[in-house]
Amino acid sequence: MTDGQPSAVQCDGISVQLGEQFALQHVSMSIPVGAFCTILGPNGGGKSTFLRVLLGLQAVTRGSVQLFDAPISAVNPRRIGTVPQSKRYDQNFPARALDVVATGIHGKWSFRLDETTRASCLQALDRVGLRSLADRRVGVLSGGELQRVYLARALVRQPELLLLDEPATGMDVRSEADLHSILEDYQTDHTATVVMVSHDWSTAKHHSSHIMLLNSTLRWSGASTDGPDDEVMREVFGHRGHMHPMTQVGCTHG
Amino acid sequence: MDDFYWLVLAPALCGGTLIALVSAWVGVFVVQRGLSFVGAGLAHAAFGGVALGVLWGIEPLYVALPFTMLVASLVVFIRNRTGLQSDTAIGILFTSAMALGMIVFPQDNAAGPMSYLFGDILLVRWFDCIAAAVLVFVALGSMRLWSSWAYATFDKDQAKADGLPVTRHDMYLILFIAATVVVSIKLVGIVLTSALLIIPPATARLCTRTFSGMTVVALFISGITVPAGLMLSALYSWPSGASIIAIQALVFTGAALLKRS
Numbered sequence: 001m002t003d004g005q006p007s008a009v010q011c012d013g014i015s016v017q018l019g020e021q022f023a024l025q026h027v028s029m030s031i032p033v034g035a036f037c038t039i040l041g042p043n044g045g046g047k048s049t050f051l052r053v054l055l056g057l058q059a060v061t062r063g064s065v066q067l068f069d070a071p072i073s074a075v076n077p078r079r080i081g082t083v084p085q086s087k088r089y090d091q092n093f094p095a096r097a098l099d100v101v102a103t104g105i106h107g108k109w110s111f112r113l114d115e116t117t118r119a120s121c122l123q124a125l126d127r128v129g130l131r132s133l134a135d136r137r138v139g140v141l142s143g144g145e146l147q148r149v150y151l152a153r154a155l156v157r158q159p160e161l162l163l164l165d166e167p168a169t170g171m172d173v174r175s176e177a178d179l180h181s182i183l184e185d186y187q188t189d190h191t192a193t194v195v196m197v198s199h200d201w202s203t204a205k206h207h208s209s210h211i212m213l214l215n216s217t218l219r220w221s222g223a224s225t226d227g228p229d230d231e232v233m234r235e236v237f238g239h240r241g242h243m244h245p246m247t248q249v250g251c252t253h254g
Numbered sequence: 255m256d257d258f259y260w261l262v263l264a265p266a267l268c269g270g271t272l273i274a275l276v277s278a279w280v281g282v283f284v285v286q287r288g289l290s291f292v293g294a295g296l297a298h299a300a301f302g303g304v305a306l307g308v309l310w311g312i313e314p315l316y317v318a319l320p321f322t323m324l325v326a327s328l329v330v331f332i333r334n335r336t337g338l339q340s341d342t343a344i345g346i347l348f349t350s351a352m353a354l355g356m357i358v359f360p361q362d363n364a365a366g367p368m369s370y371l372f373g374d375i376l377l378v379r380w381f382d383c384i385a386a387a388v389l390v391f392v393a394l395g396s397m398r399l400w401s402s403w404a405y406a407t408f409d410k411d412q413a414k415a416d417g418l419p420v421t422r423h424d425m426y427l428i429l430f431i432a433a434t435v436v437v438s439i440k441l442v443g444i445v446l447t448s449a450l451l452i453i454p455p456a457t458a459r460l461c462t463r464t465f466s467g468m469t470v471v472a473l474f475i476s477g478i479t480v481p482a483g484l485m486l487s488a489l490y491s492w493p494s495g496a497s498i499i500a501i502q503a504l505v506f507t508g509a510a511l512l513k514r515s
Contacts, residue, residue: 055415077417089409093286094465100408107416109404111466137463 005032006069008161008193009054014063016049023049027063027218031210033160036187036194038204038224041214042237047197048085050214051163054195055082067161078107081154083147085165085197091139097149098134101125104153124156125149127182129175143170151179155186162186164196168203180207201233263488265383266375266441267481270498272386273438274450274480278458278472279393280434281451283427285459286407286468292329292428294448295344297435299325301444302351304370305359314370315385318436325351326432330425373443373495375487385437396430403427404465441484442495453502454479460509479505 009031016024023046031037039047052058053065056072067075081104101121102110110117125131128148133141138149147170154162162183168176184207187194198204204211205224213220213228215236220228228236284293303321307314325347332343359367369377406413406420414420431451438447458471483498490497 056417057411057414077415080415082412082415084411088411090286090407093408094459094463094468095408096464099464103405103408103412103416106401108401108413108418109408109465111400111469 005034007031007066008033008035008068009195010066010069011053012064014053014060014065016046016053016058017061018049022061022216024053024060024214025217027214029212029218029221031193031195033068033193034187034191035210036183036208037196037210037212038208039195039197039212039214040199040201040204040236041219045215045236047214048165051082051084051165051195051197054161054163055080078157079160080163081157081159081161082163083150083154083165083167085169089138093139095138096135097125097130097138097141097152098122100138100149101153101156104156120156121152124152127155128152129178144172144175147171148175148179151182155182158190160190160192162192162194162196164194166197166199168198168200183207262376263484265380266378266484266494268380269378269383269386270441270480270484270494271477272383272390273434273441274454274476275473276386276389276393276434277438277450278454278476279469280427280430281455281476282458282465282469282472283403283407284431284451285455286465289340289431290448290452291341292344293431293435293451295329295341295348296322296326296432297439297444297447298348299344299351300432300436300439300447301355301367301370303355303436304439304444305355305367308363309358309360313381314439315382315436318439319433321351322432322436323429326428327425330428369443370439371444372493373439373441373446375441375484375494377440382437382440389433389437392430392433396426399423399426400469408465442498443493446495446499449499449502450476450480453499453506457502457506457509460506460513475502475505 007030011027011029014024014027015022039050041047049058053060054067065072098113098118098121099110101124102113102117105117105120122131122134125134128151130145130148130152133145138146141149147167151167168179171179183194186192205227208224211222211224211227212218213232213236219236220232284290300318300322303318304314306321307317310317328347329340329343332338333340402413402418402423405418406423410420434451435447438450442450454476455468455472457475458468462468462471479501480498483501484494486492486501487494487497
């Protein structure tokens with residue numbers, strides 16, 4: 001996929017076994033620096049596991065992974081921003097949205113936010129439209145608001161690689177459109193690489209430069225202007241793919 | 255109060271205040287991580303070590319400390335090795351250690367098992383103050399760990415993704431809880447030790463919106479209520495542990511009633 005360009009993500013024959021099952025099998029691929037890559041696939045297809053591997057949260061059973069031409073353990077975590085799909089956070093933890101965003105800057109919990117940190121966090125929350133909720137307790141935020149807090153947290157550290165696991169979960173159509181516009185602006189401004197897991201084929205085609213189809217094995221990857229043929233789509237999804245209601249009309253497959 | 259009382263009370267007040275601060279410092283994590291049963295379990299497990307110390311005629315703290323830390327390590331080991339929940343592992347180990355303690359505790363000892371089970375200020379010596387002071391120094395040394403523990407308490411995955419050695423730091427935390435529990439046994443007793451870890455942080459949780467605020471308020475509540483409880487204990491000859499916990503329970507009740515829903 002890189003065509004000689006430097007790669008942000010490079011996987012060589014990775015397999016991940018979870019219990020008796022293989023979540024990923026023999027996945028080899030690379031994502032060039034500056035790409036917007038959307039990973040599509042059915043439920044249980046290994047998409048989230050793949051992101052957990054890139055975050056260093058899931059060890060591979062076989063194969064190797066490199067980020068920016070270095071092993072994951074050697075990469076400074078501050079170069080990576082992430083929005084997880086399932087938030088495994090403690091909802092009763094006494095924390096404001098501001099405190100959560102600050103972890104994006106310091107990579108640890110802050111006892112006290114200094115003025116610079118506070119200003120950067122407010123700016124990040126402003127970017128995702130949540131400045132007014134900065135002092136709200138995270139436990140009472142809606143699903144969509146929480147997604148945006150985590151997005152602000154991911155963006156505030158100005159990462160070179162953004163890993164997003166279904167970031168639009170819980171968002172209404174307007175917020176989802178805002179999300180894509182924020183991501184595109186960020187990517188343009190910082191030449192960042194974005195790897196996003198999604199179920200939505202037409203959104204992927206609209207916003208991504210690259211697409212990967214993952215169903216335990218890598219079924220297809222390439223430029224979003226191309227696309228897998230109908231047979232591959234049927235094989236992976238059982239039909240031609242999930243269509244976003246807003247973009248269904250006029251969307252074409254390669 | 256005459257001089258005798260002050261002579262007895264001085265080490266208890268000094269050691270008690272230091273233990274109060276350490277208990278609150280580590281207790282905010284006990285409360286927020288739902289480790290209350292681990293705190294109570296380790297305190298009960300410590301009785302096995304105390305009994306062995308009394309049996310061998312050496313300072314109980316010398317045996318109870320490594321004994322309880324071993325139990326704490328075994329809890330983590332059993333959980334990781336067998337996939338059983340922490341509460342199951344601690345349930346098995348604390349009852350076994352408690353049973354061992356009841357079997358080996360010498361029947362003819364002046365300070366019977368009840369003194370260790372419910373606390374007795376007459377048992378507290380200056381040596382225990384030194385132990386508590388060492389624990390305070392360890393707590394001061396662990397101030398950098400507060401940020402890591404807090405982050406992992408909020409979201410373990412994100413803390414790991416940010417490169418924090420969460421598993422190792424969790425081990426430090428449980429060992430620190432074990433040490434705090436052992437050092438506070440003489441003061442409040444095995445049965446009530448976990449309350450020191452739980453009530454002040456839980457009260458602070460009701461009054462604050464941030465985790466750092468919760469930590470500071472817990473330190474304040476604990477630092478005030480423990481000496482107050484000890485004074486009550488000396489004035490009315492009540493058991494020291496029960497007096498401290500009674501005051502803390504009152505403060506908690508007040509905070510719970512005043513809390514806006």
